[in-house]
Amino acid sequence: MIKKIKITQGFADQRLDKYLKKLFSNLSQSFIEKNLRKKNILVNDLNVKSKYFVKENDLIIIKNYSQDIYTDHKHKKNKKIISRSQLNNFEESIIFQNNNFIVIDKWSGISTQGGTNINISIDTIIKNISKNYNLVHRLDKDTSGLLIIAKNLKYTKIFGQLFKFQQIKKTYLALCDGKPKMKESYVDLLLDNEKKDKLQTKTFYKVLFHNQKTSLIKFEPKTGKKHQLRIVAKNLGSPIVGDSKYNLNHSNKNENLKLNAHKLEFKIENNQFSFNSNLPIDFTNYMKQKKIIYKE
Numbered sequence: 001m002i003k004k005i006k007i008t009q010g011f012a013d014q015r016l017d018k019y020l021k022k023l024f025s026n027l028s029q030s031f032i033e034k035n036l037r038k039k040n041i042l043v044n045d046l047n048v049k050s051k052y053f054v055k056e057n058d059l060i061i062i063k064n065y066s067q068d069i070y071t072d073h074k075h076k077k078n079k080k081i082i083s084r085s086q087l088n089n090f091e092e093s094i095i096f097q098n099n100n101f102i103v104i105d106k107w108s109g110i111s112t113q114g115g116t117n118i119n120i121s122i123d124t125i126i127k128n129i130s131k132n133y134n135l136v137h138r139l140d141k142d143t144s145g146l147l148i149i150a151k152n153l154k155y156t157k158i159f160g161q162l163f164k165f166q167q168i169k170k171t172y173l174a175l176c177d178g179k180p181k182m183k184e185s186y187v188d189l190l191l192d193n194e195k196k197d198k199l200q201t202k203t204f205y206k207v208l209f210h211n212q213k214t215s216l217i218k219f220e221p222k223t224g225k226k227h228q229l230r231i232v233a234k235n236l237g238s239p240i241v242g243d244s245k246y247n248l249n250h251s252n253k254n255e256n257l258k259l260n261a262h263k264l265e266f267k268i269e270n271n272q273f274s275f276n277s278n279l280p281i282d283f284t285n286y287m288k289q290k291k292i293i294y295k296e
Helices: 016-023 029-037 067-072 084-093 122-129 153-164 228-235 281-289
Strands: 003-006 041-043 059-062 094-097 101-106 144-150 169-177 184-192 198-211 214-221 259-268 271-276
Touching (some): 016 029, 016 059, 029 041, 084 094, 084 101, 084 122, 122 144, 144 153, 169 228, 184 228, 198 228, 214 228
Parallel strands (some): 144 259
Antiparallel strands (some): 169 214, 184 198, 259 271
């Protein structure tokens, strides 16, 4: 039996796998992945991955649909055990929360989301607290700073729209080797994605301080693509300190990545929110070493 499901506005802008799990609550991730690979589940007659974000009017086609499989499909939940220390790290990282969302000051070294060879992530931790909690954006594993977690579907959608229409102002701080030719400018850069498509990115930067061949640079990304700021910094001739992928300065290879998601500003239902990260100790120690001065 073939079942067709059309995405309405209220359910758009979320991952396909998450949408399917909400629709058929007993489906496992492995079952979804397997049936996507076998092309039993298509979107607009196309084979897509589980991380595909569904859009309004998308048509999901389930070729092997049956009520027994999709409604009563049983699986064992391999719920990962979160240690007390990991839970403490998360609780201590919370800088704000209300009934609808949490803002944490993510520490460097933990992935935002699970994947190959990733045992524990922020997503793993929040799902152990509540299945209703959702990530609404991501940071690289080695990037520290502000991360928003929605507590319910309504605010998951609200933040999805805010990010989609660039209504959240994001400010990052980075310690970089060298100094860009211009003190401040906008950078338009085309980046390759996993499908080898060209993605247009736009980033504002400003050098806040420079000393001992090190620059403190403020970045304000207007788009949010993977490794965007790290690639922009490299293209400016000022790669970020501790960036093992894009910085070839081996004298800094033992340093943590000096990139911090430092400030978030947004408005929801006439309420203005503004949050600041506390710079990690390795970040401030490196600033002291290079005599870099920063004032908010």
